[in-house]
Amino acid sequence: MNRNLFPHIIWILVASISFFVGYKFFPAGDVPSAGPGVLEEGDLSLADSNSLKGEGKEASRKQGKGEGSEIGRVVSSEKKMLSNFEIESLGQKLKDSTSPIDKRLAFSQLLQGLTVENALLIRDQIKDFDSGSPEFKEFHYAWGAIGGTDAVMFGVDTVEPDMSPALSGWASSDPQKAIAWFEGLDMENDSSFDPLLKDRKMKAEDLRNHLMGGLVQGLADTDPDLAIGFVQDVLDSGNKAAHGMMHAPISAMIRSSSPLEAAQWASQLDEGIVRDQAMSRTADHFARKDLEAAKEWAKSVSSNDGAERAIGSVTRNWASRDPEAALDWVSGLPEGKAQHSGTWAALNGWAGKDPSAASDYLANMPDSEMRNTAIFGFSDRLVWENPRAAMTWANSITSDEMRNDVLTRVGKSWARKDPKAASEWADSTPGIPSTIQSEIDNARSQQRKN
Structure with missing residues (x-):
């Protein structure tokens, strides 16, 4: 054989073997669109949703005007349709894998393939996760983003708190419709809510506030200004539950803006x-x-x-x-x-x-x-380490009004820590107004009740 032909024959054999191995073990239909260690845009979990929504406030403004969030678009478009077998296989990997990376990839693929039609089957794959886990919350958030009312109301018949994250997802993708649905709720006269209000004896006000927390979180994710306005309206109505909800839009603005932009935004609020x-x-x-x-x-x-x-x-x-x-x-x-x-x-x-x-x-x-x-500032902190010294300092304030206010505040703190010692100090210190003694005694009585 011509020696010059030998190398060429060897390469032809290698190429043929490679083709056969590739065809046998990696058929075209099974080749992923990206390598196993690469996440495409649709594979991103909702924990990384800021990257899906675009940078800065301009993206938020567009979403707040009804153009929808990037989450909704990524979940519902250009996705790989998952078969029931693929969903169950990914779910098994999610449950059994000991690798946090493999588990996260499996979960991300489930979210990427989520549709309104297969949502219940995918939910079966995460149902054993704790309701406070990222997977549980992010799945319902994603389902809410594409399923709206159906995703939210599914939670009426479950024991887990899945209605709130589902409403968050809906509010992030279609804020105006989510707000309109929430504001139109009449739970006491809607039999759909009977499993919660009648069977589980939940109070309508508590359920409404629970849902409102989810709504505000979703609004904050897509438009902090819209969320702040909503919270302010709730505060103006006298609902004290809104006090705990104002932090969501503030946190969202801090995350999505530079420190200076966030500070300037805050200074311009009403x-x-x-x-x-x-x-x-x-x-x-x-x-x-x-x-x-x-x-x-x-x-x-x-x-x-x-x-x-x-x-x-x-x-x-x-x-x-x-x-x-x-x-x-x-x-x-x-x-x-x-x-x-x-x-x-x-x-x-x-x-x-x-x-x-x-x-x-x-x-x-x-x-x-x-x-x-x-x-005042010194005593308010010192009371937790040296309450007697804190009260002595507070008593040295020369303004009568401020001195009484500070003594009362510091005295209450001391009474929560050591009610007997606080009361004895007040009894033995001349010139302490009776109102301050009463406040300390009240704090002491309250601690006994608790």
Whole structure:
């Protein structure tokens, strides 16, 4: 045989064998669209939903206007249709695999193939997961995004709390329809809710608040401004449950914006408790990410309404590192609520870090409103380590009104910790107003009941 032909023959044999092996073990229909370690866009779980929705507030604004969330579009379009056998196989892998990566990939593939038709079968694959697990919540979120009312109302007949995450998903993909459905609920006169209200004896108000929490979370995921407006309306109606729901849109804005953008957004909200919470949290986040930039921004708004929340959060963060520098900075701010808030926060933080050094600083401060505020912040923190010293400091405040307020507040804290000692101190300290003694006694009585 011609030696020059030998290498070519060898390569032809290798290619033929490779083709046969590939055809035998990897037929065309079984080849995945991406490698086993690569997640396509549709494979992303809802835990990574921010990447599906696009960056910045512009994407949120579009979704809030009814254009729908990216989750809904990814789940419902360009997906690989799963057979029942494939769903059950993925479900088995989800249950049996000891690899967290393999389990996550299997779950992501189930979500990618989710449709309104196969939702119940896919739910069977995650039904054994704890109702607080990411898999349980994310499945119902995804189902709600494509199934709307049907996905939410499925939860009426289950013992798990799956209605709330399903409503979150629906609100993220079609906020206006989800809001309209929620606001049109008349549970007491709708027999669909009998399994919950009559059989399980749930209160309609509690169920409504539970659902509202899910609704607000979904609105926050797609449009924090829409969610904030909804929460504000609920607060204005007198429903105190909304107090715990305002954090979802604030958190969403912090996640989706730069620290400066989030802080500016908070400062532009309408006056009230929502703005106060948003200012505190965004300023604290800003200070943790970039203290110098946060200081500059906080100082620029220090004369604005509500600025005390921002100043307090920035100063508290700074004081945990360098309390004296933080106090020097605060002293240069315009006199008013913001300056007092910063002073309170600095001494409150310093008391937890080094109470001895903080007390020395207080002892050298001249008598002033600023010193009274500083003592307030110091005593409010010191009471948990040295309540007697905290009460002594509080009693040194020169403003009668503030002294009584601080003594009452600190005394209540002491009474929760050691009611007998707090009551004995009040009895043995001359000049303590009877109203403060009563507050301490009330706190002591309440603790006995508990």
